[in-house]
Amino acid sequence: MIKLRPNQEAAVDFIYAHDHSLVLAPVGAGKTAIAQTSIKEFLQTGIAKRFLVLAPKRVCTDVWSQEAVKWMPNVGIAVAVGSPGERLAAFVSGAQVVVMNYENIAWLCDDNPQLLKGFDGVVYDELTKLKNPSGKRFKSWFKRLPQFKITVGLTGSFTSNGLEDCFGQCKVVDQKLLGRAKGAFLQQYFHCIDREKSIYEPRESALKLVMERIRPAVFMIDNQTYKNTLPPLNIIEMYCDMADRKPYEKMKKDLAYEFPTAKIIAQNTAVVSNKLRQLASGFIYETTKTPNPNSPGKFITTQKTIWVSDHKFNLLAEIVEENQNAPTIIVYNFQEELAELLRRYPSAETIDRLNIVPRWNKGEVPMLLIHPKSAGHGLNLQFGGSKMIFVSQPWSQEEYEQTIGRLHRSGQEHAVYVYLLQTRNSIDMRVLASLGDKKELSNLALQELQTVKEIV
Numbered sequence: 440m441i442k443l444r445p446n447q448e449a450a451v452d453f454i455y456a457h458d459h460s461l462v463l464a465p466v467g468a469g470k471t472a473i474a475q476t477s478i479k480e481f482l483q484t485g486i487a488k489r490f491l492v493l494a495p496k497r498v499c500t501d502v503w504s505q506e507a508v509k510w511m512p513n514v515g516i517a518v519a520v521g522s523p524g525e526r527l528a529a530f531v532s533g534a535q536v537v538v539m540n541y542e543n544i545a546w547l548c549d550d551n552p553q554l555l556k557g558f559d560g561v562v563y564d565e566l567t568k569l570k571n572p573s574g575k576r577f578k579s580w581f582k583r584l585p586q587f588k589i590t591v592g593l594t595g596s597f598t599s600n601g602l603e604d605c606f607g608q609c610k611v612v613d614q615k616l617l618g619r620a621k622g623a624f625l626q627q628y629f630h631c632i633d634r635e636k637s638i639y640e641p642r643e644s645a646l647k648l649v650m651e652r653i654r655p656a657v658f659m660i661d662n663q664t665y666k667n668t669l670p671p672l673n674i675i676e677m678y679c680d681m682a683d684r685k686p687y688e689k690m691k692k693d694l695a696y697e698f699p700t701a702k703i704i705a706q707n708t709a710v711v712s713n714k715l716r717q718l719a720s721g722f723i724y725e726t727t728k729t730p731n732p733n734s735p736g737k738f739i740t741t742q743k744t745i746w747v748s749d750h751k752f753n754l755l756a757e758i759v760e761e762n763q764n765a766p767t768i769i770v771y772n773f774q775e776e777l778a779e780l781l782r783r784y785p786s787a788e789t790i791d792r793l794n795i796v797p798r799w800n801k802g803e804v805p806m807l808l809i810h811p812k813s814a815g816h817g818l819n820l821q822f823g824g825s826k827m828i829f830v831s832q833p834w835s836q837e838e839y840e841q842t843i844g845r846l847h848r849s850g851q852e853h854a855v856y857v858y859l860l861q862t863r864n865s866i867d868m869r870v871l872a873s874l875g876d877k878k879e880l881s882n883l884a885l886q887e888l889q890t891v892k893e894i895v
Contacts, residue, residue, distance in 0.1 A: 441509050443472060446660050451476045453658040454591055459613035461592045464660035469849055470593045471502055474562050475510035482514060482535055487560035487589050489535055494564035496520060496540035497818060501796050503538045530554040541568045541576060548579040560589035567594055567837060572607040572621050584611065602641050602649060609653055616653045671854045672847045678863045679754045686747050687718045698745055701725045719862040720831050721748040722775050744775050751860045752779055755828055758858055766824030768807045770842055772831045780808055790814050799823035811838035814845060821851035828858045836874045
């Protein structure tokens with residue numbers, strides 16, 4: 440029989456002892472095993488009768504039902520994903536555990552609240568999906584929350600995009616942690632920099648004070664202790680140069696560039712930032728809008744790609760060849776990057792292909808193409824390879840770490856190599872620096888929690 444590691448056992452004990460709990464653990468630390476074992480304990484002792492699990496869609500379909508065979512074999516589980524009929528069937532099945540993706544919260548809570556009858560426990564697998572208390576999804580869920588006496592939040596990236604993210608996540612676990620009103624939370628721990636744009640900056644010692652306040656409800660698996668059980672993770676920055684920097688520099692300076700076949704104009708700094716990221720990968724989108732003849736007042740948007748350089752893809756080919764075509768995950772952020780990858784590597788497969796996860800893990804897929812948003816939380820890809828190449832990096836530190844965590848997680852037997860393709864003297868370097876800044880904040884938050892734990 441498979442056994443939990445000591446730190447996982449301790450996490451289960453903590454959850455069982457607290458009606459409302461947060462488990463902070465690094466990517467791949469076995470949060471699903473912890474949650475399923477805890478659910479089994481609650482159900483067997485009669486403390487809870489039925490659990491709803493909210494998780495990213497692919498985690499619902501590819502992780503929870505498969506892992507349940509190992510960690511709660513005698514507990515009925517149904518996956519509420521797919522068409523309305525398939526979701527309905529899962530809820531009326533009588534299964535003690537129903538797993539549903541976050542995107543269907545409004546369907547459940549607003550359109551079919553009667554389906555929630557009998558549920559008294561909830562697990563949030565990847566709690567950051569409910570970090571925005573102003574969002575429709577959050578509001579739909581929160582009005583149904585009082586019926587749940589057991590709430591468990593799981594995440595590895597609690598403050599990945601700022602301390603402000605903590606409020607919403609804590610509120611859906613236990614609103615006593617940081618209060619009911621976000622305005623009061625902001626007033627207490629932040630300075631307002633720009634009221635119109637709702638920009639706030641943490642006050643001095645805010646991080647320490649917030650972590651102290653939530654600490655009684657938090658179990659943390661120490662990041663370094665867990666990582667010491669894994670093979671080495673090697674992050675390698677690979678630099679290359681654009682053949683012609685003129686389009687990039689002109690777009691950066693003037694927010695516009697005229698190509699022989701088109702003139703590209705960026706309307707604001709946000710748009711130019713995206714255009715510069717495209718150019719750093721060797722292309723740029725020309726987007727045009729024309730009036731829709733069938734719908735007055737509406738427009739038809741078309742997008743054409745203009746290529747200026749293949750420097751990144753040539754470097755990628757060199758890395759793949761040097762690694763002797765070993766199974767590799769390639770991470771893209773733009774659809775044109777994906778299109779170019781498929782043109783160069785026709786046998787490559789995307790993460791949405793049928794049975795792709797088991798086929799990858801069996802070594803049947805030589806190159807797997809993934810987008811950070813579609814291959815983040817929960818996917819177990821550690822058995823099929825140990826190499827990953829980012830054609831470009833996402834702005835989100837959470838997506839970046841979660842993507843790497845598909846390979847660098849429990850069960851990986853080889854050193855993991857992650858290559859970051861960087862166009863020299865470009866926005867690529869600013870994106871990478873931004874990820875480092877966000878990582879530093881996340882580490883500081885975990886350090887504060889650890890400090891409080893040691894004091895207690």
